[in-house]
Amino acid sequence: MADLSEPRPTARGRARVVTGACFGAALAALVASCVVSGHVAWFIRGIIGLAVVIATLVAARRSLRVGPNPWVCIAAGVAMWTTGYLLRDLVAGRNGHWSDAMSLLGYLAIGIGLAVIARLRSDSPSRIAFLDASVIAIAAAMLVWAFWVTPSGTSTTIVDRLVLAAYPLGDGILITILGWMALVPGRKSRALELIGVSVALVLAADLVQQIGERFHTDLGALTAPVAFLAYALLGLAALCADHRMRIAEPAAADSSSDTSRLILLGVALVVGPAVSITADTSTTEGAVFVGVCSALLATGVIARFVNLIHEKRLAHEATTTSERRFRLLADSAPVGIFEVARGMRVTYANREGKDVFGAGVVGIDTHALLDQVHPTSRDSLADAIHAVERGNRAEADVKLVGAGNRWVSWRGVPVTTQGPHLPAAFVSTLDITQLKHAEAALGRQATHDPLTGLPNRRLLLQSLITALKALGRGHRTGTVALMFIDLDQFKLVNDVLGHDAGDELLKTASARLRNAVRSHDMVARFGGDEFVVLMQHVSDRGELHDVAQRILDALHEPIVVAGSPAKVGASVGIATATGPDDDPDALIRNADAAMYRAKEHGRGRYEFFRPDAKGQLHRTL
Numbered sequence: 001m002a003d004l005s006e007p008r009p010t011a012r013g014r015a016r017v018v019t020g021a022c023f024g025a026a027l028a029a030l031v032a033s034c035v036v037s038g039h040v041a042w043f044i045r046g047i048i049g050l051a052v053v054i055a056t057l058v059a060a061r062r063s064l065r066v067g068p069n070p071w072v073c074i075a076a077g078v079a080m081w082t083t084g085y086l087l088r089d090l091v092a093g094r095n096g097h098w099s100d101a102m103s104l105l106g107y108l109a110i111g112i113g114l115a116v117i118a119r120l121r122s123d124s125p126s127r128i129a130f131l132d133a134s135v136i137a138i139a140a141a142m143l144v145w146a147f148w149v150t151p152s153g154t155s156t157t158i159v160d161r162l163v164l165a166a167y168p169l170g171d172g173i174l175i176t177i178l179g180w181m182a183l184v185p186g187r188k189s190r191a192l193e194l195i196g197v198s199v200a201l202v203l204a205a206d207l208v209q210q211i212g213e214r215f216h217t218d219l220g221a222l223t224a225p226v227a228f229l230a231y232a233l234l235g236l237a238a239l240c241a242d243h244r245m246r247i248a249e250p251a252a253a254d255s256s257s258d259t260s261r262l263i264l265l266g267v268a269l270v271v272g273p274a275v276s277i278t279a280d281t282s283t284t285e286g287a288v289f290v291g292v293c294s295a296l297l298a299t300g301v302i303a304r305f306v307n308l309i310h311e312k313r314l315a316h317e318a319t320t321t322s323e324r325r326f327r328l329l330a331d332s333a334p335v336g337i338f339e340v341a342r343g344m345r346v347t348y349a350n351r352e353g354k355d356v357f358g359a360g361v362v363g364i365d366t367h368a369l370l371d372q373v374h375p376t377s378r379d380s381l382a383d384a385i386h387a388v389e390r391g392n393r394a395e396a397d398v399k400l401v402g403a404g405n406r407w408v409s410w411r412g413v414p415v416t417t418q419g420p421h422l423p424a425a426f427v428s429t430l431d432i433t434q435l436k437h438a439e440a441a442l443g444r445q446a447t448h449d450p451l452t453g454l455p456n457r458r459l460l461l462q463s464l465i466t467a468l469k470a471l472g473r474g475h476r477t478g479t480v481a482l483m484f485i486d487l488d489q490f491k492l493v494n495d496v497l498g499h500d501a502g503d504e505l506l507k508t509a510s511a512r513l514r515n516a517v518r519s520h521d522m523v524a525r526f527g528g529d530e531f532v533v534l535m536q537h538v539s540d541r542g543e544l545h546d547v548a549q550r551i552l553d554a555l556h557e558p559i560v561v562a563g564s565p566a567k568v569g570a571s572v573g574i575a576t577a578t579g580p581d582d583d584p585d586a587l588i589r590n591a592d593a594a595m596y597r598a599k600e601h602g603r604g605r606y607e608f609f610r611p612d613a614k615g616q617l618h619r620t621l
Contacts, residue, residue, distance in 0.1 A: 081103060467480045
């Protein structure tokens with residue numbers, strides 16, 4: 001079994017070691033080139049340039065790109081720069097136009113490679129940053145021409161002056177690269193940071209070299225090591241780069257950075273016309289240089305504004321598409337969606353929301369919705385609206401006014417983020433009518449008989465308890481009475497004609513009972529063929545006689561079941577309460593005892609409960 005106690009170095013760790021060793025060797029060689037002189041230093045710098053070219057070609061082989069490979073362009077640029085420096089040392093001075101040509105072509109190759117890395121065709125932020133950097137670079141190139149090239153070129157030939165004019169353009173490419181790296185949003189990779197340092201060193205070496213030539217001083221011993229250090233950093237960047245040269249996702253937009261960029265662009269636009277006026281355009285190369293730079297500056301500014309208009313159009317199209325998508329989504333949602341502005345005014349409602357509160361809901365105050373709500377739900381909705389106004393979440397189940405007894409669940413969510421164009425809250429409504437009906441059906445099933453629709457024994461007992469407690473209150477009058485009713489011939493009908501006929505008979509009997517009692521009396525099915533009538537506010541005994549007789553008369557009439565008339569009849573027992581402390585169960589038992597007494601006396605009659613009858617019944621049992 002393999003020993004896992006000491007982990008092996010990872011591929012990334014080995015790559016870092018190799019990269020550090022290569023850069024250390026390049027630095028050592030560079031220091032050695034500064035110590036020695038002559039052909040040895042020339043040879044060492046050539047080796048450094050060759051090593052950098054090889055490193056960039058290795059990076060080009062690892063790069064997975066379709067189209068121009070940036071590292072091939074960078075390798076070509078380093079090779080041309082190295083060749084230009086070596087040729088300049090061989091020909092001594094700036095008279096060797098071959099060395100200048102190689103150096104200028106190196107600027108172009110490096111610029112193309114980094115433009116590919118910038119992903120200018122596909123990355124809009126990089127494209128904008130590159131345009132801004134180009135405008136700034138052109139203005140800087142014109143400054144270099146005005147202050148360094150024009151004063152020093154009075155005694156040179158036209159070719160020399162054209163070459164001198166081309167170097168500011170090369171520096172402009174370097175400034176464009178640095179500007180892009182500074183302006184492009186997002187966190188740069190390690191390779192891009194090394195490229196930026198390298199380009200900055202090359203630009204510094206060029207400026208120092210031009211300053212030396214301005215004062216007729218050869219600073220090549222100082223600028224050459226700096227330039228080759230920059231090349232070594234390019235090779236190090238190639239070794240550190242991944243296969244895509246990624247830039248991290250940009251952070252949130254910073255208004256201060258946009259302001260700084262606009263200031264730089266404004267300065268660049270001012271520099272262009274100023275140099276055009278003050279620079280020497282009496283010579284052909286001066287006129288060409290200033291004219292070309294002015295044209296490029298104008299082109300860059302126009303391209304920047306065209307790109308800005310294009311981005312605005314794309315942003316507008318994206319906003320329009322997003323708004324259309326939101327409206328389609330909102331209108332297809334099965335819930336009402338409302339946007340509420342400051343002052344609790346409805347500014348938007350989707351299709352379902354308009355169906356709930358009407359098409360005129362947009363523009364009205366949320367408090368006006370109370371007029372469309374059932375009186376029993378207005379207080380809860382008003383409390384919910386006030387809670388949302390105070391910045392709290394709130395919800396309420398609301399019954400609407402209109403047909404169908406429609407119910408909705410109203411929920412309000414305040415917007416905590418403050419802003420002049422932001423709404424105050426969002427409100428949603430969900431139709432819960434079926435849920436409310438289901439709850440009511442379940443509640444009715446728990447308290448009502450499913451066959452006859454009458455209150456069951458449970459609801460009867462609850463109502464009786466409430467009625468007895470009310471007897472002791474001053475605003476209540478009369479007494480409470482129970483009538484226990486039993487159908488006399490129900491068992492015979494059920495056995496002869498069947499259970500379906502028995503159920504039909506019970507439904508008809510229950511309907512006749514409801515019609516026989518007073519409007520505010522409760523008729524409950526106690527069980528089987530037994531019914532109980534709860535009567536409150538009974539003023540005297542005669543009222544009980546009247547109701548009991550109407551019940552007997554109603555049930556005495558034959559009931560048609562299964563196509564045949566059935567004469568059933570009933571026996572009724574009556575018990576009255578003596579006070580609020582009466583036992584509800586005892587009152588039911590007393591009425592039941594009176595009903596049995598009516599059956600004993602011949603059925604089809606009613607009897608009042610008497611305490612001696614209860615004792616006699618107990619003795620019989």
